[in-house]
Amino acid sequence: MEPTHASAGTTQSQDSETWAQIKAEIRAAYGDDIFTSWFARIDFESASDTTVNLSTPTSFIRHWVQQHYAADVMQRWRAVRPGTREVLFKVRSALRPQPRAPRASGPAAVAPNTVEQTAGVAAPRRQIDAPQSNPNTAGGLEGSALEPRFTFNTFVEGSSNQLAVAAAKKVAFAQPGERAAYNPLFVTGGVGLGKTHLLQAIAGAATAVNPARRTLYLTAEHFMYRFVSAVMNRNTISFKDILRDIDVLLIDDIQFLNGQKVQEEFGHTLTTLVDSQRQVVIAADRAPADLEGLDARVRSRLGGGLLVELTPPDYTMRKAILEQRIKAQQEMFEELVFPDEVIDFVARSITTNGRDLDGAINRLVAHNQLTSAPIDLKMAENALRDLLRARESKKPKIEDIQRVTSQHFNVSRQDLVSARRTKVIVRPRQIAMYLSKTLTPRSLPEIGRRFGNRDHTTVLHAVRKVEELIQKDQQMAEDIETLKRLLDQ
Missing domain, CATH: 3.30.300.180 (DnaA, N-terminal domain)
Structure with a gap:
């Protein structure tokens, strides 16, 4: 032997x-x-x-x-x-097959079920799956692992990601021979907003729609690792040939792509694929022009495609995300009950990203399973108190609201507190008053004093006017959400 x-x-x-x-x-x-x-x-x-x-x-x-x-x-x-x-x-x-339990004979025999223990919470029973090969391969080059949950069906769509989802589906469902769309497609957004989910959804759908389509999803770190391994094994030519023969190449977290030689190889691959009408999809936490660590030529080439941005979800989208996550939990824990008031509380309290919403739901489920206590507002306030304290400490001041609003609408702070009543000033002033009322604990009279010693009825009129416009004017609603995100940073 x-x-x-x-x-x-x-x-x-x-x-x-x-x-x-x-x-x-x-x-x-x-x-x-x-x-x-x-x-x-x-x-x-x-x-x-x-x-x-x-x-x-x-x-x-x-x-x-x-x-x-x-x-x-x-x-x-x-x-x-x-x-x-x-x-x-x-x-x-x-690597280490465990002894099997005795199996019943016949075609109906199945593998025994098992119960996993995670942090003291019993997970639902599930059938053990045999190890499977990674479907994310092209030309013998194995890509980064794909998370089976990351599909278009599980990606919650809303106003903050509509363009990105539409572009992603256009790429994923392209027909054989169809010209590459939006090449390269560059997806940008902060942590937890769905960049990885979207790229992996493209990879999975592209392969499912056309199995002959050579699709490869890699993180930037995995790309670097493969390139370095190719150099060490003296087979860089083979590595390059495989990459440049791919139909759809997806690179995640491009901001982590380091090393002059690695960036040069990526730049050559990008140019070859785009020029030959092969689809390239890139994700990063910021736009190409802001990726200072990348070679200038690579940044320029990335900026030549379509840039789509994922922004923090609004209340409606946050609630939809929560409802989806809760449904998935209820498939595992059949007795799980989430009152509407708790869903509303979490949706209004956790405003950052989908990952934090996931964390909130996981905490509530864990508390429920560990203590058998029902999920209610009291539990939610206790289980999420550190998240709520962090948000409380970030509450903006009226001067912060005035500063951000004046910058957004390109008016001066002096104009916001002045007696001027031109339309270009009145609307930003009303919005700033509305935000001061909804985001700070200040009273109407105090807000009025901070806006040029105005009467509290003027502030109340502004708040009601903005609330009315939010329901009718999509641009107004988007401006409000944008200002809230800026104030939350």
Whole structure:
């Protein structure tokens, strides 16, 4: 039997000790919290002359470590074993098959069910799935892992992302031979607003609609890792050929693309694909012109396509997101009840992004499952109190509202508090009064004094006028939401 579990000149035990040494270095470099969360349960499995196999307890840990720490782990292994060219992470269940329970005979036999325990909360019973290969591959190049939940069906659409969703679907559902749309398509937005969800939805739909279409989704860090591996293995030509033969290339978090050589290769690939009418989709936390770390030519090429922005959701969209997340939880916990007043409370209190809304729902479900207490307003206030305190501390002052409003409408603060009654001044003034009433605890008389010693009835009239216009005028509603986001930053 060939010795496949240890590299030349070392034993399995020595390699295992090397991994223990590397883990100690990682703990010292990153601290106990990161080490405990991501590395403590990663085990050494085997090694050959060029490859090290490590195992993780869950696919989530495998994916996270690959995306954020793979290059560092590789570097540390190479410092001890210079011949190492690849460090592979695999989910432990796929490497160590567990003893099977006795199975019933016949076609109706199924795998036994299991109950997972997470932080003391029993998850619903589910059937164990066999490990599956990554469908996100092209020309033998494996892409970043796709989250099955990230589809167009689960992406909540609203006024803050309508254009982005429409453009994404145009790309995803393009017919064979159809000219590449909006090339490159550049999706920008803050944390938790759905960039990754949208890109993975495109990747999944594009493959489903046309399986022959070569589609590849990569994070910027994964792109860098693949390029560096190709250089080390002296097969960069093959790597380039595979990339430039892709029909749809999606790169996530492009702001993390570092290194002159890596950026040059990405720039060449981008130019080749766009010029040959292959679709490119990019996501970043800011617009191309603001990506100062990227090569100027790459920024220019990215800016030549369609830029679509994801902005924080408005109240209606936040409520829709919550209702969708609650429905998913109720499929797992059938007895789960979310009163409408709690949904409304969360939608009005958590205004940042979808990820924070997810977190709020997860907290409430955890409290319910751990304590059996019903989900009501009292529970919501207690479970989310740190989020609410953070929001309370961010409450704007009247001078903040006046400053942001004057900048948005290109009028001076002096004009807002003056006696001038021209239309170009009156409407911004009314909006600033409305925001002062709805976003601060100040009384109507006090707000009136801060706006040129106006009577409280003038402030009340402004508030009612703006509330009326919000219902009728889409532009007014968008201006209000924009100002609220600016004040929340």
